[in-house]
Amino acid sequence: QKEVEQDPGPLSVPEGAIVSLNCTYSNSAFQYFMWYRQYSRKGPELLMYTYSSGNKEDGRFTAQVDKSSKYISLFIRDSQPSDSATYLCAMSGVYKLSFGAGTTVTVRA
């Protein structure tokens, strides 16, 4: 069993829709939870991070963490074609990050 599970999709939504992404994990020691965005043929870049359980909002993006269920989510409101990318969840363990497989999202104009 992988340490971090993420549905690879792909996910295709119309412009303006809400995009919902999620990951589950098995290691209860994780404390920091991150979402990276990766455009085609580029390196990943940090989008948001959350410490422990709770919500964090940044513009159109909201990250949620439920440590009791070992489940994290990312919501994108009013999605735009420029949001089309692969979104990877990542969790900060001892000296390294553990990544999900990434979900590819396409926002149709």
Place this chain on the structure above:
Amino acid sequence: NAGVTQTPKFQVLKTGQSMTLQCAQDMNHNSMYWYRQDPGMGLRLIYYSASEGTTDKGEVPNGYNVSRLNKREFSLRLESAAPSQTSVYFCASSEQASEVYNEQFFGPGTRLTVL
């Protein structure tokens, strides 16, 4: 401020050939990492260097070697390439390999094909 740079961007090798992937960062970070990314597998850690002078194995180290040349540079070597090493390789760096928050900055990647 270029961030993390990688060379080459693309490479095609024949089975059994060797090559070195180069990585450099200009953010004065202590820690550096090498990942490979394969479809459906996400990013898997090959090796990391928590600080200058130290290197440690990650999740998938077999078939690879690394050298932390100095604080800025971290290279990845394939001694005898195999088709299973066809992948996209990313180098990353962070201020330190902390037990908690560890934002990593990634390079643009090297696309390697082994025939």
